[in-house]
Amino acid sequence: MNSAWEQHEAAVARLRASYAAIPAGEPVRLAKRTTNLFRARTATSAPGLDVSGLTGVIEVDPAARTADVQGMCTYEDLVDATLPHGLIPFVVPQLRTITLGGAVTGLGIEATSFRNGLPHESVLEMDVFTGAGEVVTTRPGEDLFDTFPNSYGSLGYATRLKIRLEKVPPYVRLRHVRFDDADLLAKTIAEVTLSKEYGGQRVDGLDGVAFGPGEYYLTLARFTDISTIPRTGQGPSDYHSGQAIFYRSIQERETDLLTMYDYLWRWDTDWFWCSGAFGAQHPLIRRFWPERLRRSDVYMKLLGLDRRFHIADRLDRRAGRPLRERVVQDIEVPVENLAAFLEWFDEEIGMRPVWLCPLVAGRAWPSYPLEPNRTYVNVGFWGTVHVGPEAVEAPKNRAIEAKVHQLGGHKSLYSEAFYDQETFDALYDGANLAAVKRRYDPDDRLTSLYDKAVKRR
Known part of the structure; x- marks a missing residue:
């Protein structure tokens, strides 16, 4: 065993030890400082899982066009390891600091998804640290593997993934x-x-x-x-x-x-177009904005400061502008319903611009049941809309959910969701999620997907 594999095994051992240190009955979560999620995380005083040693690439096999990658490895670090061999992952999500494990459990997407599907569809096997404190190796066709995409940590956390790589020119x-x-x-x-x-x-x-x-x-x-x-x-x-x-x-x-x-x-350099909210697109400011800070994770930290100190809300009040509702979503609709959604979105939401990304799932995945071999289009929109006092009730987000459901689509769960339990379970096969969770998390240590994505605390 080479040193990279030995270091990986040591990191898994530290992960196990950190799990053992969490008091019985306390929820299990990651001890992670950064996130690409746009929904609040549940506050807890209990220690989290130590994943600090699970952030790298274990091995790249250029001949087999595969890589063994730790779950918390960012796509930036993964590409840095594979591209010198003329190889990239089948799907590379848009933002540098998205992790491979995060993209698989949370459904990453990019411009190759119309021919390569979603990131989990090029995974050959993965090790998942479950709510029972065990590392389970799982492969396509097995219940844990097939239910894992779109489970957002409710079934466990990927510690290692073996993925296929694609040959590319420069x-x-x-x-x-x-x-x-x-x-x-x-x-x-x-x-x-x-x-x-x-x-x-x-x-x-x-x-x-x-x-x-x-x-x-x-x-x-x-x-x-x-x-x-x-x-x-x-x-x-x-x-x-x-x-x-x-x-x-x-x-x-x-x-x-x-x-x-x-x-x-x-897309990462200006966080699509969202860097404009921080002045990074103004010619004078951009000239002096350091290149190393033109990154999505930097803008995410600035957004965190705004949330913490309510800077935008204070400026709006001072200027007499209506209260904002944050509308940050990615949705999928069948391609034949794209025009209907865009027309409705322009009339009811009015946010500009929006991103469009086609995708085709190669097979059925129960936790995000897209019809296999059917073309869907991801529509991504990230910003705020001035709606007035009712903003606290999220009327625009609720309307989007209803329209997407009406058009036979789904929405990603990295941001706010407002579904009732019955609708949520129907959309994301809650019965299967619950059954798989009982098998691999019998003591219910991990927060359920509905509680993570919808419930407010």
């Missing part, structure tokens, strides 16, 4: 195609997802942005060895260290070229 050519009609946009998404081509050219990555009614773009990515844009001879763009901002480039140019590395993190 560069990515982009083509930004505008659509004025949402129905045509949806039809094109369905066609590209089926054929993996557009205009006779291979498509390796597919996502898009709705900037507003009548202004929709699909970004078609083609992985390539060519280091310049044909005809112009222009080299790769830089949306990290300079003044240029990626999402704005979608409206400004029809073609682009990025290195594979910069393509993977094109």
Whole structure:
């Protein structure tokens, strides 16, 4: 056994010891300082699980195109280990500090999901630390493995995952195609997802942005060895260290070229478009904003300060603006219902822009029951809406939940949810979740998915 595996075993031993130190009857949770969740965590004085040694890549096998990765390893560190071999995970979520275990238990997504599904679909096996304090190795087809995606720690925490890797060239050519009609946009998404081509050219990555009614773009990515844009001879763009901002480039140019590395993190530098809330997109401020701090995790910390001190609310009160409702969601609807959702969203919510990302699940996954081999589109929107005193009742979020349900879709659970227990169980197969939880967490040490995602304390 090499040192990396020995270090992994030692880290698991520390994890077990930290579990043993949690008093009986106290809830089991991670001792983790950072998070990509947008819902409050339940406060507790009990110590958490020590996962500090589970943050790395154990081994990359370039010949087999696999990697053994610890559960708390970020995709940034994972890509740093695989890309020198010309390999990347099948799906690399948009933000650098999302962990592999988090993406599997919480459903990550990105532009390769229209052909590669979701992150858990390229996992070959994983070790899960359960509520019973045991490490269980589980594989596709077994109840714990199949129920784990979208369980958000209610069934345990992944300590090791063995994943498949994809061979990639050094560069990515982009083509930004505008659509004025949402129905045509949806039809094109369905066609590209089926054929993996557009205009006779291979498509390796597919996502898009709705900037507003009548202004929709699909970004078609083609992985390539060519280091310049044909005809112009222009080299790769830089949306990290300079003044240029990626999402704005979608409206400004029809073609682009990025290195594979910069393509993977094109959304992280400005947290999609959300960095504008902190002034990071203002030319004068951006000039002096250090490159190393142009990252989603930095903006997340700034958001935490705003939540703690209610800075935005105080400014709104001083300016006489209505109270804000935070609307931070990712939802999925069948592609044939995308136009209906966008039309409704524009009229009822009015948030601009929103992200579009097609996906196809290769098989059924009970905790997030998408129909296999059916094209869905993830719609992501992250911001606030001025609604007035009723903001505390979350009317916009509740309306979104109802509309998504009506259109045969689902919503991710990293943010606020408001479903009653019966509806929640129907949408996320609560009966199966409960049965699997009883098997691997017989003393009910782990918080249930409904309590994590919906209940307020």
